[in-house]
Amino acid sequence: xxxxxxxxxxxxxxIILMMVGFYAIIGxxxxxxxxxxxxxxQTAIILFYVSIASKKGATxxxxxxxxxxxxHAAIIEVASYMNPLxxxxxxxxxVVMVATLGVALGILIKIYKRYGSVExxxxxxxxxxxxxxxxxxx
Amino acid sequence: MTDQAPILVLAIPLLTxxxxxxxxxxxxxxxxxxxxxxxxxxxxxxxxxxxxxxHFGPIHYYIGDWRPPWGIELVIDPLNALVLLAIxxxxxxxxxxxxxxxxxxxxxxxxYFYTLFLLQMTGLTGxxxxxxxxxxYVFLEITSITGYALLAVGEDGSYMAVFKYLVMGTIGASFxxxxxxxLYMATGSLNMADVASLIPxxxxxxxxxxxxxxxxxxxxxxxxxxxxHGWLPGAYSKAPSAAAALIAPLTTKVSVYILIRICLSxxxxxxxxxxxxxxxxxxxxxxxxIVFGSLSAxxxxxxxxxxxxxxxxxxxxxxxxxxxxxxxxxxGAILHIVNDVAMTLALFLGAGIFFWKTGSGEREDLKxxxxxxxxxxxxxxxxxxxxxxxxxxxxxxxxWYLISGGIAGGQYLFVAALIFSSLIxxxxxxxxxxxxxxxxxxxxxxxxxxxxxxxxxxxxxxxxPFLVAGAILIALGLYSGEIVTQxxxxxxxxxxx
Numbered sequence: 001x002x003x004x005x006x007x008x009x010x011x012x013x014x015i016i017l018m019m020v021g022f023y024a025i026i027g028x029x030x031x032x033x034x035x036x037x038x039x040x041x042q043t044a045i046i047l048f049y050v051s052i053a054s055k056k057g058a059t060x061x062x063x064x065x066x067x068x069x070x071x072h073a074a075i076i077e078v079a080s081y082m083n084p085l086x087x088x089x090x091x092x093x094x095v096v097m098v099a100t101l102g103v104a105l106g107i108l109i110k111i112y113k114r115y116g117s118v119e120x121x122x123x124x125x126x127x128x129x130x131x132x133x134x135x136x137x138x
Numbered sequence: 139m140t141d142q143a144p145i146l147v148l149a150i151p152l153l154t155x156x157x158x159x160x161x162x163x164x165x166x167x168x169x170x171x172x173x174x175x176x177x178x179x180x181x182x183x184x185x186x187x188x189x190x191x192x193h194f195g196p197i198h199y200y201i202g203d204w205r206p207p208w209g210i211e212l213v214i215d216p217l218n219a220l221v222l223l224a225i226x227x228x229x230x231x232x233x234x235x236x237x238x239x240x241x242x243x244x245x246x247x248x249x250y251f252y253t254l255f256l257l258q259m260t261g262l263t264g265x266x267x268x269x270x271x272x273x274x275y276v277f278l279e280i281t282s283i284t285g286y287a288l289l290a291v292g293e294d295g296s297y298m299a300v301f302k303y304l305v306m307g308t309i310g311a312s313f314x315x316x317x318x319x320x321l322y323m324a325t326g327s328l329n330m331a332d333v334a335s336l337i338p339x340x341x342x343x344x345x346x347x348x349x350x351x352x353x354x355x356x357x358x359x360x361x362x363x364x365x366x367h368g369w370l371p372g373a374y375s376k377a378p379s380a381a382a383a384l385i386a387p388l389t390t391k392v393s394v395y396i397l398i399r400i401c402l403s404x405x406x407x408x409x410x411x412x413x414x415x416x417x418x419x420x421x422x423x424x425x426x427x428i429v430f431g432s433l434s435a436x437x438x439x440x441x442x443x444x445x446x447x448x449x450x451x452x453x454x455x456x457x458x459x460x461x462x463x464x465x466x467x468x469x470g471a472i473l474h475i476v477n478d479v480a481m482t483l484a485l486f487l488g489a490g491i492f493f494w495k496t497g498s499g500e501r502e503d504l505k506x507x508x509x510x511x512x513x514x515x516x517x518x519x520x521x522x523x524x525x526x527x528x529x530x531x532x533x534x535x536x537x538w539y540l541i542s543g544g545i546a547g548g549q550y551l552f553v554a555a556l557i558f559s560s561l562i563x564x565x566x567x568x569x570x571x572x573x574x575x576x577x578x579x580x581x582x583x584x585x586x587x588x589x590x591x592x593x594x595x596x597x598x599x600x601x602x603p604f605l606v607a608g609a610i611l612i613a614l615g616l617y618s619g620e621i622v623t624q625x626x627x628x629x630x631x632x633x634x635x
Contacts, residue, residue, distance in 0.1 A: 022309075025305060025309070031301065034305060038305060038308055038309075041308075041309065041312060042308070042312055045312055045315055045316055045319070048316065048319060049319055052319065052322075052323055086319075086322070089272050092272070092276055093275075093315065096275075096276065096279045096283075096311075099279070099283050100279070100283060100304070100308050103283055103286050103287055103304065104301070104304050104305075106287075107286070107290050107297055107300055107301050107304065108301070110290065110297045111297045111298065111301065114294075114297060123298065127295075
């Protein structure tokens with residue numbers, strides 16, 4: 001049991017972080033907090049990807065020159081280098097995350113200009129009172 | 139030229155999207171013809187690709203000449219090419235009809251609208267032709283992010299609806315991303331064909347099982363399956379008509395196509411249908427989606443909102459048909475993807491014309507439109523017949539395949555849901571026709587009590603694409619046999635009976 005918890009601690013951290021973000025998305029009534037939660041959620045995935053690339057005792061995946069010029073025949077121990085691919089993928093995922101954040105904040109500014117608030121309850125109040133005015137006007 | 143076609147289909151809209159703000163700065167009027175031109179080029183290229191794949195077999199294009207599994211590969215088989223052609227034609231028609239609507243609803247934002255339009259097309263095309271799991275995620279997000287921006291500039295209330303879509307869509311994409319991560323852990327590869335060849339070795343792995351669940355769950359959010367459909371009606375019904383005509387026919391259908399692609403050529407049919415044996419549950423979920431979508435559509439007074447709920451029901455058709463796991467059901471699901479692109483395009487173009495004409499989304503405001511706009515209403519009736527499933531429109535044939543597949547697979551719940559939904563669709567559309575045909579046109583300026591009402595059709599660049607979409611519905615119906623025997627047959631693995 002202990003082994004299950006400690007041996008796979010990177011997964012536990014990513015899941016806990018992800019659930020913190022998820023709680024903020026569904027539990028908080030403030031839209032800015034929801035966006036922050038969304039970001040934590042995505043960051044957790046990035047940490048998950050980075051953690052699956054690491055190996056015990058491994059170093060950066062940069063090949064040093066072995067021997068003289070053009071001597072690339074030297075054996076490369078794969079186990080002694082970390083897997084660079086997940087890191088590279090996450091660079092792209094970070095770009096996607098930033099783009100999503102940008103669009104979300106843009107929409108949030110529009111919401112604030114329209115309703116004068118970023119609290120879900122207050123926005124609901126504004127919509128309700130406008131609907132009532134509309135009904136009365138009819 | 140032709141051997142570079144797969145990358146050109148992607149690169150031309152992408153590069154033009156970057157140049158579009160410059161062209162708009164120079165002359166704002168330039169944007170519309172430029173988009174039409176680009177969409178015509180991509181449609182021609184897609185046609186050439188379809189022709190080539192049918193006659194000479196699948197195309198494998200290595201980007202930068204990096205061989206798979208290291209590099210990113212574009213794979214186009216007849217099935218991809220068919221979906222590619224469907225989305226190009228649909229986007230071309232949506233682009234042509236967008237002129238008047240964009241000028242009316244999005245005044246001063248034409249440049250940005252057409253820029254996002256092309257980016258959206260890039261994303262959709264990329265999703266369809268890519269052969270790499272992570273690349274697919276990137277294109278999925280390109281499509282979604284441009285979609286949020288396009289949908290957000292609609293009528294009042296669209297911001298909140300799109301915010302909801304953004305949050306749910308991002309969570310869905312994140313699930314897909316975790317799924318890809320697990321799959322990478324288990325197989326060490328991201329290339330679809332390479333993963334498929336490695337799956338038999340790790341078929342008992344629980345990691346692969348969770349990867350499957352996460353990928354499918356993420357895509358369910360993106361295509362608006364029943365429990366996670368909440369974002370769709372608000373976001374689509376409040377969108378500007380031009381954006382709705384582009385996004386509504388394509389996004390959900392391409393997501394369903396991605397689901398089919400991932401199940402058949404990544405996790406392999408053997409794993410999904412023979413090993414998991416959990417597909418019954420998804421068929422029930424799809425049946426629930428159909429029933430829920432139809433019933434909610436029945437409750438709507440707003441015709442735009444009604445169409446969005448029909449869209450949700452249609453997603454249930456395709457997902458349920460695919461997970462029946464027999465040849466008839468899968469053929470029906472794939473055929474329905476193409477048919478539904480045409481049907482939804484016609485419906486949303488029609489709704490766009492109504493909204494442009496009456497300035498209202500309410501059903502009651504369609505009064506007298508049969509007299510006023512006979513051609514438009516004829517086209518809309520054609521689309522409605524196709525959704526209901528009246529031969530010879532295409533909706534009938536795919537529904538026929540789906541129902542026979544359901545009977546062959548013993549999924550009577552699914553069959554019942556399909557028939558129920560057809561009946562509800564009939565009620566929905568005939569209610570609209572009753573208002574539009576029998577009730578007189580409500581004109582506040584001069585009483586229409588006696589004398590003929592003058593025919594006032596939409597301008598030709600709105601009407602023509604709409605009628606072409608209507609003609610495509612019949613053409614697809616008449617040629618559905620050829621589509622199944624020439625293209626769809628070969629897309630289904632031989633071991634599925």
